[in-house]
Every structure is written in structure tokens, then in C-alpha cells.
Amino acid sequence: MTDILLSFLAIREQPFAFTVYRKLYDGAQKTEDSLWIYPLPEEPGDDEFKRYYVAFEPIPGFVAYECPARANRNLTCRVLTLMVQQRAEAAGIDHSTKLRGFHNSIDLYTESFTKGKRALVLEPYYLESKRQFGFLVDVRFRANKSYPKGDAETLQLSFSNSRNGGVNKNFYGDKYNYVTAQLSRLLPQLGPLVWQDLQLSLVEAFSTVTATTLAKKQYIFKNDNYDYNQFSGIRRYGPYRPGPSDCTFVFLLEERYRAFANKLFLSLTGKRNPDTFKGMHEMFQVDIGKNNIVQIPLLDTSEPHLAGAVEQVRQLQTERPNEHLITIFVEENNHADEPGVSETYYYLKYHLTKLQIPLQVLSHEKISVDSTLKWSTSNIGLALFAKLGGIPWIVKPSISNCLILGIGSAHKFNDQGQIERFFAYSVCLDSSGIYRKLEVLADDHSEESYLSALQRNLVSLLGSPEFAGYTKCALHLPFKIKHREIDSIKAAIEKVRSMEFKVLKINVKNKFFGYSNHNTKTPYASTLVELNPHEFLVWFEGLQQGKEVLNERISPPVHIEFLHSAHTSRESVYPYLQDAINLTGTNWRGFNAKVKVISIYYSSIITDYCTHFEQFPDFRKDMLSLHSPWFL
Incomplete structure (x- = not known):
């Protein structure tokens, strides 16, 4: 076991209570912005809660109520945010406050730049493992709307990139030094926090929480x-x-890329860079040679010429019905934000997916340099092998006979930002990382019909004969999934009695952060922190034991919440957390591919494809339901 410094400042005085003003909710719509609606006990200690209008200032007809902090955590978090806001205003600290639904946070701006501001973000939180209220703390760069996000300067100001413009290997150390330095300056100005007669102060140091390490x-x-x-x-x-023995590699390229294609071919055979890649046959037991290479020349990437090339591929498929075709397309770059680049890629991806022919797109700009091609060939070979159906x-796995369903959605929105078509699907894997299939679960214009189909088809999927050998099932849900969709998924689970279920909501972009005691402040890979019995932080990547050298930027922790679980003892949930980490190792997009849970990662990729495929009039969602991972 080791410790993690959770980026959380606890309140010193606990427990505490504060005064608000309330009136029993009568069902009428709230008309005053100064009123909020919260469930509260009629008397302290009551198990039964009633809904009340709540005000923070005296109002005629409202009664003062001494609210224990734990009576309603959401109400307490809102009050804590307002307490910091009042102190920031009194101290003249530049700030902005967000009070929206259950979200409460305040940005304390620390530095101004041409493209935006740096801010310490304080978000009230109840840390159940320590039974403490306090504030989660992080640093963010808030870019001005007039500047594009993700350019070199904004990435540097957010600590994602280093001062020299490269990836910031010292991401954790730089954030820790900055946050602690700014807290040392700001905390004296913020304390004490005052609410009528109540005064609260913050502990100056981050909270130490016990962590465990999951298996490698x-x-x-x-x-x-x-x-x-x-x-x-x-x-x-x-x-x-092994992959199929009867393969045909179709090179689709303009004449200007022919010399590069020849270099790539020699590299894939192992003749050009044998020290880094011995060849498709030696590495993956798949033959590639002049006898199974077909070249289709492209005059340019205009739609008529692309359509003609796709037709030639289709004819080749007809002429060679017993062979596995894969198309390799060379383009100048893959900058999706440049006009004409992504359109070409998605045109080919769509029409070849309709033919059930995998596509590998290579960026000439990125890998045409000999030294880059030398180190990239193994990843290209891996992608080709996986797309051909090899494993x-x-x-x-930590859990045998466990089915993993990554549930995703790709709703279509109109110009007003309203959903006009609802669509959900499931990426089906098992706990060893083997891809089974992609299944469309629901596709409808009506939300009610969509939710009904989602429940009905999920029950049908779980009960299908091909999954009869599984005794357990883990459903991986992305953070953005809607509550009504979760309710339909829960209802489906109730109808399937042949499996043990766990539902994991996996949030890659979350409000939590933490540091280790190592001099880099970076936690070790597979570090696990328990926030409460059903919520956890997991570092999917980090330092390696015995190799404490950082060669890349380490991502923040992933937040995992267990939903719909009757009990969440360590014995019941830790194996599912272990398998979540394990699934980050089966991303076949490259040997050094992103460390992400593939059930969620693949779902996000499919959502992106669906968004672009909608531009084609004949797009039908059922064309996505293939047993091969076409989206790699």
C-alpha cells in the first residue's frame, strides 16, 4: 500500500451546520432565481425527507432552519461555494462562479494572458472515505472564446505541453508546484469562510488517502x-x-506517393528495417509480397475519382470471393480540421465499410521520413493484422466467463441543439479483450420508443445463444450517458436472471486529481483510491516500479462509479476494476496506443464515425453491426 495526496482541502471544523430559510414545496414552478428546491428532513434525524423551497436570505413566509451539513450534501456544497464567493469578493480576487443544477464551483483567476486566464478551480465535495466536506482543487487554463483551443500556447499554459513545446513529461510536478504556490498566496485571503454566525477554515495541506495497487x-x-x-x-x-492466410493488400494512392508506397511495402516485408520490424510474416504470420499486392491509382481525391476507386475495389472483391481484402490509402496528412482531408477519409471509410472491407489510412506527412517509418512500421503492421481479423x-482476465458491454450513443442534433434522432449501440467484448461484435440497440426519432427499444434489445442481446456461456456481465457506460438511458439499462438487467451484473460508469474527464510522494509527484500505474464503497479513482498509466523515469505525459486518474449494485465489497468490485485496467492493454491501434478502456474508447470512436457517416443519404445504422472491428 501507498499514499496519494488527493487534491482536496478539508474543512477543519467538522461536523458543522448552517442557517437557511425554507418553505414546504407546494408543487408550483419556481419563479425566483434566489429560490432553490431541496429535500430536507422535517426534524434533524428524521429518515423521511420532504421537498422545500430554500432561500439563503430571510423571506416572508419562510422559516429559519439550522441545516446539518450532511442533511443534504448538494445544499451544503452550494452554501460552501457561496461562502468562498463572498470571501473572494471581499478580498478583491478576480473570480467567476458556476451554480448550475448539482454543479457548484468557483474559478479564482491567478494569471491573465492574451489568450485567456489561469485559474484555481475550487469545487465543494464530500469525501466519504474520511467523512469530510472540503474543496477539490485543480488548475485550469480558461481560453478566450476568440482563440482556438488546443494550440501550442494554450496547451503550454494548461501544463499539457512543456515550455519548449513538447509533451510535458513533468505534468504532475508542474501542476503540484503551481497549485501549492497559489494556495499559499490565496488561502490567507479566503479565510475564514463566513455564513452568518458560522466560521469555517480550510486545512492548508492536501488530504492523504490510502491507495492500493492493482495487478500488472x-x-x-x-x-x-x-x-x-x-x-x-x-x-x-x-x-x-493467426489472421487469414489468403490476404490481398490493395494500395490506393496518387502517383506522387508511389515512391513512399514502395518504401512502406519493403518495410512491411521486413527487408527495409529488419532491426525494428522483421516483417508481417515473421511478426504476425501473414504473408505480404508482390503476388498479393494490388495497386489502384488515383488521379486525385475528388469524389468522382474516389467513387471510381471504390468501384474497382468492389470488383476485385467480386473476383476474389475467397480472399480477405484490406485497403491501404495514403494521404498527405490526417489533420481533420483542414478542408478536404477528413472528407476524403470518411468517404472511403464509409463506402469500404459498406463492403465490409477494412481500411488503413496513412499520413505521408507524418511517416514519410525514413527514421519515422522505421519506428512506425510495427504499429502499421499491428493495425493491418487486427483489421484482417487476427488477434x-x-x-x-481477473474474471473468467465475463462479458463486457461498452454502451455508447450517437444522437443526431438539429440546429437548435435538440435531439432529432436517438441512437445507441453496444461494443461487445469479453474480459480477455477479445472483440465479439458491435450491436445496434436502438435507433428512433421518438425518445420514448428509443428507450423502449434500448431495454428490449439489450435483453435480447444478453439472452442470445452466442453469449450463453457467460455467467457474469460488466456494462461499461460513458459519463455522458443520460439518466433515462441508465434507467432503461437497469430495467433490462432486472429481466435477465442468468448472469451476475455490474454496471460501471467510467469518466475519463473528471474533477479529481492526486499526487504521489515520488519526487515527480506522479502516481504509479494501476494505483487505486477508494472515494467511497462505490466510487474509485484509478491511474491507468503512471510510473513503473523499478523504472521511475517519465518518457511521456501521464494522464489524470479515471473516475469509476458502480451503479445498480446490491453490495460493493472489495471482493465484489475489485476484480471488475482489475479487468477495466486490463482492457487498456488490448488497444490494438498500436503497440504504444493510448491507455484507455477499450469498451469506452471504441464507443467514442464509433460515435465520431456515426456523426460523419450521417452526411451520406444511404447510411443505415445496421451496416455497423459487424463481427470484425471495422472501426480500428
């Missing part, structure tokens, strides 16, 4: 041999499951 990912290869590294395992043992490796 173990990769399984041919003949069930295992290794802790994907690349060395493939080289030593070969892929877990390079799996992970050793």
Missing part, C-alpha cells in the same frame, strides 16, 4: 505463453490467434 497487466500470446510486454511477446511467441494478444 499480463499479456497472453500463441499457445497461451505470456509476457508483460506486447512487442516482446509477439516477437517471442507469435500472435494469440495479436489478449490479457489474462
